[in-house]
Amino acid sequence: MKAPVLSSFLGAGALIAGLILAGPLVAGPERIAFPENFETEWVLYNQVDRADRKRVRFIYVKPEADAEAKPGQPAPNGTVLVMADRNAKVDADENPVLDADGRMIPEGDFTAIFVMEKQEGWGESVGLEVAPNGDWDYAAFLPDGTLNPETNTAGCFACHTRRTGKDFTFTYFQNVADRAK
């Protein structure tokens, strides 16, 4: 009875030690660089009207990796996705104004820039048992390009885990599949 308990205890200890040694030293938003010039040089592949937050989200992919992406396959290593938010134009009652097609109208500069990047081995350094999001890591930037100090990226992992069948993306995997149709 005692031996298995002890060994699994040791196992957990070794795992935690491994995470402390290999994990926090490299994992986390610091290893994601701010995506310079994404607005002019990257591929804008979708625009999501976020009605509840009165925001329009512009979603970009870094072109080099995007060229290698295949429908139904996980995104290639080196893929970087950017979601940049702008406020939606609202009427006097604070409701979003819609154009003739029913789309929201963005206004002003970006208010936040969310990035997810995939590099070989990144999942292992986070600890796949801690966050089973493949080799993705996450970062939230302020419009000036600095990391948002108030963001805990554990939330990013938790939500994006809801798309295990789509390589942990809400829009990109679907986009690669749809554009091949």
Added chain:
Amino acid sequence: MFMRLALAALVVQIPVLAEAAETHVVTMAASVYHPANLTARVGDTVRFVNDDGTDHGVFVPTVDFALDLGTQKPEEERELTLLKPGTFDVECTFHEHMILKVEVVP
């Protein structure tokens, strides 16, 4: 000849039908959108009713239709008016298996 006549008759009827905008109800009980497929006309509204005991959502990843109506708690309703033709998917952000296909015809 007969085919042409039939088509002409259709063309005449469509504007008459399009005038009456409909509301299509989609429910979410047991984490399933019901119905799972919907055909609607431009001008129609889809009313999403969370008749389940857990949170759900309405998220469209399809380009040109993409939107997210946010978390929809039990008993809450959300409406989406269809203003242009095309086909798109509706997904629940919480439950990957919840999918609804919508076709909007002119």
